[in-house]
Amino acid sequence: MSQTMETTEQIQIQKYLSFFIQDEEYGIEILKVREIIGVTDMTALPKTPPYVKGVINLRGRIIPVIDLKRKFDMGDTEIKEESCIIVTEIQVLEDGDPLQMGCLIDRVSEVTNIEDSKIEPAPKFGGGLDTSFILGLGKTKDRVCILLDIDRVFQESELTEIHSAAENHGEA
Amino acid sequence: MSIRKQYEEVSSFFASNQEEPQESVSAFLATLQETDPAALSHLEGIEEILHVLREWMETGKKPEEGTFQDLEKKMAEILRRLQEEETPAMEEIDSELLGMFLSECRSSLQELEETVLHLDQEGDSENQEEISEARRIIHTFKGECGVIPLPEAQKLCHLAETMIDKAARFPVDPILGLIDWLRRYVDLLVEDSHAPAPDSSELRASFEGILKEGEDAGDSQPSVPGAGEASTPPPGGTIEIEVEEDFLENVPEFISESLGHLADAEAALLEYDQGDKDIEHINLTFRAFHTIKGVAGFLGLTPIVQFAHNTEALLDEVRKGNLECTSTYIDLFLQACDALKRLVGVVEGNQTFSNAELDHWNHLLSQAIEGKLETASGKTAQGAATPLPSAPTKPSGQTSPKKKRIKIDTSIKVSTRRLDRLIDMVGELVIAQSMINQDPQIQSIRTQRFTRNLGQVSKITRDLQEAAMSLRMVTLKATFQKMVRLVRDVAGKAHKQVHLEIHGEDTELDRTVVEEIGDPLVHMIRNAVDHGIETPEERIAAGKDPTGTLTLSAYHQGGSIVIEIQDDGRGLDKEKILAKAQERNCLPPGTKISELRDQQIFNMVFLPGFSTADKVTDISGRGVGMDVVRKNIEALRGKVEINSKKGEGTTFFMRLPLTLAIIDGMVVRIGKERYVIPTLAIIQSFQAKPEHIQSVMEKGETVKVQGQILPLIRLKDLFELREGVEDPFEGLLINVEANNKRACLLVDEILGQQQVVIKSLGKGTKPIQGVTGGAILGDGKVALILDISGILEAASANRPMQGV
Numbered sequence: 001m002s003q004t005m006e007t008t009e010q011i012q013i014q015k016y017l018s019f020f021i022q023d024e025e026y027g028i029e030i031l032k033v034r035e036i037i038g039v040t041d042m043t044a045l046p047k048t049p050p051y052v053k054g055v056i057n058l059r060g061r062i063i064p065v066i067d068l069k070r071k072f073d074m075g076d077t078e079i080k081e082e083s084c085i086i087v088t089e090i091q092v093l094e095d096g097d098p099l100q101m102g103c104l105i106d107r108v109s110e111v112t113n114i115e116d117s118k119i120e121p122a123p124k125f126g127g128g129l130d131t132s133f134i135l136g137l138g139k140t141k142d143r144v145c146i147l148l149d150i151d152r153v154f155q156e157s158e159l160t161e162i163h164s165a166a167e168n169h170g171e172a
Numbered sequence: 173m174s175i176r177k178q179y180e181e182v183s184s185f186f187a188s189n190q191e192e193p194q195e196s197v198s199a200f201l202a203t204l205q206e207t208d209p210a211a212l213s214h215l216e217g218i219e220e221i222l223h224v225l226r227e228w229m230e231t232g233k234k235p236e237e238g239t240f241q242d243l244e245k246k247m248a249e250i251l252r253r254l255q256e257e258e259t260p261a262m263e264e265i266d267s268e269l270l271g272m273f274l275s276e277c278r279s280s281l282q283e284l285e286e287t288v289l290h291l292d293q294e295g296d297s298e299n300q301e302e303i304s305e306a307r308r309i310i311h312t313f314k315g316e317c318g319v320i321p322l323p324e325a326q327k328l329c330h331l332a333e334t335m336i337d338k339a340a341r342f343p344v345d346p347i348l349g350l351i352d353w354l355r356r357y358v359d360l361l362v363e364d365s366h367a368p369a370p371d372s373s374e375l376r377a378s379f380e381g382i383l384k385e386g387e388d389a390g391d392s393q394p395s396v397p398g399a400g401e402a403s404t405p406p407p408g409g410t411i412e413i414e415v416e417e418d419f420l421e422n423v424p425e426f427i428s429e430s431l432g433h434l435a436d437a438e439a440a441l442l443e444y445d446q447g448d449k450d451i452e453h454i455n456l457t458f459r460a461f462h463t464i465k466g467v468a469g470f471l472g473l474t475p476i477v478q479f480a481h482n483t484e485a486l487l488d489e490v491r492k493g494n495l496e497c498t499s500t501y502i503d504l505f506l507q508a509c510d511a512l513k514r515l516v517g518v519v520e521g522n523q524t525f526s527n528a529e530l531d532h533w534n535h536l537l538s539q540a541i542e543g544k545l546e547t548a549s550g551k552t553a554q555g556a557a558t559p560l561p562s563a564p565t566k567p568s569g570q571t572s573p574k575k576k577r578i579k580i581d582t583s584i585k586v587s588t589r590r591l592d593r594l595i596d597m598v599g600e601l602v603i604a605q606s607m608i609n610q611d612p613q614i615q616s617i618r619t620q621r622f623t624r625n626l627g628q629v630s631k632i633t634r635d636l637q638e639a640a641m642s643l644r645m646v647t648l649k650a651t652f653q654k655m656v657r658l659v660r661d662v663a664g665k666a667h668k669q670v671h672l673e674i675h676g677e678d679t680e681l682d683r684t685v686v687e688e689i690g691d692p693l694v695h696m697i698r699n700a701v702d703h704g705i706e707t708p709e710e711r712i713a714a715g716k717d718p719t720g721t722l723t724l725s726a727y728h729q730g731g732s733i734v735i736e737i738q739d740d741g742r743g744l745d746k747e748k749i750l751a752k753a754q755e756r757n758c759l760p761p762g763t764k765i766s767e768l769r770d771q772q773i774f775n776m777v778f779l780p781g782f783s784t785a786d787k788v789t790d791i792s793g794r795g796v797g798m799d800v801v802r803k804n805i806e807a808l809r810g811k812v813e814i815n816s817k818k819g820e821g822t823t824f825f826m827r828l829p830l831t832l833a834i835i836d837g838m839v840v841r842i843g844k845e846r847y848v849i850p851t852l853a854i855i856q857s858f859q860a861k862p863e864h865i866q867s868v869m870e871k872g873e874t875v876k877v878q879g880q881i882l883p884l885i886r887l888k889d890l891f892e893l894r895e896g897v898e899d900p901f902e903g904l905l906i907n908v909e910a911n912n913k914r915a916c917l918l919v920d921e922i923l924g925q926q927q928v929v930i931k932s933l934g935k936g937t938k939p940i941q942g943v944t945g946g947a948i949l950g951d952g953k954v955a956l957i958l959d960i961s962g963i964l965e966a967a968s969a970n971r972p973m974q975g976v
Contacts, residue, residue, distance in 0.1 A: 043954040044845060045933070045940060046891035055933055055946060057954050060600030062931045062946040 012116040016138065018109040018145050019086065021069045021077075025109060027138060027145040034089040034100060036108055039079050053104055058087060065102035071153070072133075082107040088150050101154060112145065114138040119147065197225055221246060269320050270365050275585075277313070277358055282650055284309040285351050289656050292344045306347065307336050308422070308470050313354070315466045319459050324369035325357060331379045339382050346378045348657070410524045411475050411515075419471045423519060426467050430516045433460035438509050445502045454497065457505060458487040464512065475530055476515050482537035483508045489541055504540060508533070588683070591643055595833070598640040599929050603952055605633045610950075641831065645680040648726050648735075651690055652677045655697050655724055662701045669708050669718055670701055675725035681733055682831035688808050689735070689828065692801040696737050696824050697722070699798070704741035704822050714819065716740070732810075733830060738823040744816040746773050753779075774814040778802040809835065809852055837928050837947065839955060840906070840919040842887050843895025846955040847919075848928055848947050853960040855907040855914070857922060860900045873900075875916040877907055885967045886918045887958075890942065896920055910961035913968070926950075930957060941966055 016027035017036075042054035042065055051070035055062050065085055069077045077083065085102040122134040135147040201222070224243055227233075287306045291299060314329035332350050335343055353375050360367035415423050437460035440453035465480035487505070489495045511533055517523025608614055609626065652674050663670040681689075705711075705720035712718050723738040750768075753776050780799040805812045810828035829835070837848035838857075860875065865884065867873045873884040884905070888896035897903040897920050905916045928947035933940075944959040 041953050043946070043956060044893075045937070045956070046893070046943070047940060055937070055954050057948045057952055060596040060931075060948065062933050062948070062954055064933065064937050 013113045014116065015111055016114055016145065016147060017086065018112055019105045020107040020109055021072070021105055022074060025143060025145045026068075026105075027112070027114070027147045028086065028088060028103075028150050029147075030111060032088050032090060032150050034087040037085050037087060037102075039083050039085055039104065056085070056102060058100070058102075061100070063087065063100045063102055065104055066153075067104045068153075069104075069106070077104050077106060079104075080106070084108055088154075090151050090154055099154065103150075103153075112138075112140055114140060114145070114147075122146075198229060201225060201229065218250060221250075267365055270361065273316050273320055274358060274362055277316070277354070279650070280309055280313065281351055281354055281358075282653060284313075285348070285657060286653055288342075288344055288347050288351070289660065291342050292660075303336065303342055306342070307333060310336070310347075310350075311466060311470055315463050319463060322357075322361075322369070324372060325354060328353065328372055328375060328379075331376070331383070335379050335382050339385065343382045346375070346382055349375050349378060410526050411518055411530060413473050413475060413515075413519045415471065415473070415519065422471060426471060426473075427516055427520050429467070430464045431513065433464055434509050434513050434516075436460055438506060441502055441505050441509070444497070445499055449497075451491065454487060454491050458484060458491055461487060461512075464516075473519060475525075476512070476519070479508075479512055479515055479530065479533060482534050483512070486537050486541050495541075501540070504536070508537070588644075595640045595644065596931075598637050600948070602633055602637050603948060603950060605630060606950055607952060641833075642680075644683050644831070644833075646683050646686055647678050647680050648686060648689075649677045651686055651693065652724060652726075654690065655693060658694060658697055659701055659722060662698055666702050667707060668701060668705055668720065670705055670720045670722055673721060673723045673725075675723065676727050679726040679728065679733060681828070682833065685733075685808055685828055685831065688804065689826075692804045692812075692826070693735070693737075695798070695801045697724070700737060700739040700741065700822070700824075704739040704743075706742050710742075714742075729827075733828045735826040735828065736823060737826075738821060740821040743818040743820055743822055744774055744777070744814070745818060746770065749773055749776050752776075770816075771813070774816055777814070778812070809850070834927050834929055835957070836925065837957065838906070838925050839923040839949065840904075840921065841923055842891075842897075842920050843893050845893065846923065846949065846953075847887070848955050848957040849906065849908065849917070850957070850960065851925065853908045853910050855909055857904055857906045860903075860905050862901070864905075865900055875900075875905060877905075877916065880914065882907065883915045883967060884918060885915050885963065887963075888918070890963065890967065908960045908964075910964055913961075913964045915964050915967060917963070928955075928957070 015030040017030050017033050018025050018027045020026070037058070040056050042056050044054040045052055045064070051067045053065045053067050055064050067077050069075060083104065083106055085104055086108070087100055087102050089098045089100050091098045118139045119136040120139070121136050122131040123137075125131065133149055133152050135149040138145045138147050221243055224239065284306055287302050287309070291302050291306070310329050310332050314326050314333065317323075317326035317329060328350060332347060335346065353370060353372060356370045357367075360370065437457040440456040444450070444453040461480045461484040465477055465484060468476040468480060483505070486495075486501075490497045490501060495501070511525075511529075514523045514525055515530075518525050609630065614626075656672055656674070659670055659672045700722055701720075705722065706714065706716075708718035711720065721740050723736070725736045725738075727734055727736075750773060753773075756779075778798045778801070802812055805826055805828070808828055810826055812827075813825045814822065815825070816822040835848075836851040838851055838854060840847050840849060856877075858877075864875050864877070865873060866876065866881075874881050875884050876882075884900065886896075886898075887893070888898075897918070900918055903918050903920050904922060905918060906922075907914065907916050926949075928949070930945045930947060932945050933943070942959055942962040943956045944962075945957050946954045947957050949955050
């Protein structure tokens, strides 16, 4: 099992996959990550928001890919040698297939252990900076990792039907 | 303590006709006082009872005999109602069991219906074999309903069973009524596992009518063949359990089920023994034995019935709390499980069981019921210990050679989701394999061995794909069988005599198609019986057989399936259709009636709101049917056609794809992107010439094709693509049609035609208008499949596509 919930003396440690978007380090709970794949050809979806890069074929299954950099208004991801797609997975319904989505990022870093106590809530920046995707800031020995609430990213990617259902199908 | 429990006590106290009121009465009164009067208001007569009881309590004088008896009756009535009300709430429905039951019961209802209809058709109600079959299914149903529990359904099944036994003739209609009722109930349960049972009073009345008749006739027939003559096995020797020829095919199922039940029971007993003193464990064990008893009784496996019955009786005592369940009992039950397993093994022919042992068990169990186990416990240990070691070992040579061994055919249930995943993976394998085959580096290897191996891989892949696809295929049998019932009912209502012939019911189709085909079929059959076939008088006047024939057939034709519905009725009336069409202004302007082909006229019946029936009956004629039929069939990417000759009959042809998962598509390119257009929607493709194109007010553009003026749709603009040809003369025009609308699509080029597997763009993607899904092309990349009707809609609305 990749999950480590070491309960020795009640210290909760979670594993996070950390990766880079430009020079900023982000993290996703490892349990939400299905796999990491290289960047393959993407088929554009017409009339979708610009951060939706399109769909890819993941071994017979078609899944959407979003550009996290674009999503966070940091510009378009330039596809380079180290760019890759992190395939994330969330369970929406108990018995349904899990929902999969690819996240295009610049570079994968490592899997780190972060104690729950070392996670601080995201500060309020104000000035239109939306921090709703941020679970918190995780402190490791020498640096700070921005932990993403990937479920939130899923929901607010405006791709999911869950979102549209939740929002009372505001648009047709 | 619940009201019902107290009520039960009070009423049993009444029944015992005591002089003095007891504690139970006062407790009951106290509870009722606390209870909300509204909750009791529906219990008619409770006021009176309360009044009498109170008076009795206060005065200590027993009411008069007449009042007392009257009261007693009323109490019994209220108790019955309370029980009915409370049962569903009191007994927790096991959702897992219910799920299993629901998934299986449709097919068993189907089977039952088939049998009953066959009995009805044959007119041979003396056909014992089929009657037993029907009885068996109902019995199994009863058992299952009891286990879940669904008391109402269980009761009805029980009544039905009794009715079949008692009635002189097989009661076709009430049983069909029961089937309908059960179906309705099952539908309700699927929605909500706690759904109350539908109203069954009518059904009960019909059952009781038949029961009464049967009783009046005076001769109650012996029940199941075999079960009545409980032949006591001769003492000594080993038990032989003979299975009647008729039931041979049911036995394997029985064996595997029984072993399953016993394993469950064992697990429950062990858990109980290990300290989880939940009475539910005992209940489960009880149900296991009970179910086995029921089925064995039906199959005529007397020793098993006896054994299971005795164990069950003991379990019942324990369950009711009359006996304390010590570990001695648990041991006994566990040993009983083992013994029963071996008895079941005897049926299979690989175990033996001595008569003495069976007697010993029966004795032991009946003693235990009387609570004598304590004294007998030492004996149990010995008694069970002595015969056991010797018995299970197969006595060599003793087994009679004539013994039939029953083969157990194993099958497992797999969820469709897993199946689809498998099919996906296989599809992917095929693509991966063809990519390897086409790889230039691979193709440069020219050794014989390599070519041979590669060929082998392709062959296996193809076989695998075929096998995977066949997993989803089911026969049309169940769907067609439903029509038998439908024809019978509709013909009865419309006072017509109709004979239904079925051909090709074994034709296989993709499961999803089969599921979707039901509704259109119902509409068409209904129409054929109600409007197509004449009344017997009309038929005789026309010189035809008074009984009309409806033929339902299915067959393969060129990669698709054709379902044909043919009647020998009055046929479609061309003049009437035309008149109606003119009346409703359904004809396209400028149509010359004399130029219309028959086919075109017949197709008008598919127009919305079109009905040529003179009067609307409760069966059909409102003119919605055929429109829905065409829509449904087109949704399945099929086509429907009509052929008819006045006075001779009508034939409907439905052409359906074998599977919904694969379509024929034209792969086109626009800029860098590739799209798949379903071939079914394409009329033609052509290179535009200047005389074809005409712009309108510098905004819209039209194309003149085959005398028609069609709008020109630029997919590039519609999808807001950056690349792609602008000039219609550089690209290709594709003339497409959907929903009776036509248009020309401008694309860069056609890359080829191929079959593609349709995949959804994932649950994580909102629907995009104009796109039905994605397909993975030969190079492993995704191409979007276009939804032509969506595109035409978006384009004709003259607005950009609705985006996400």
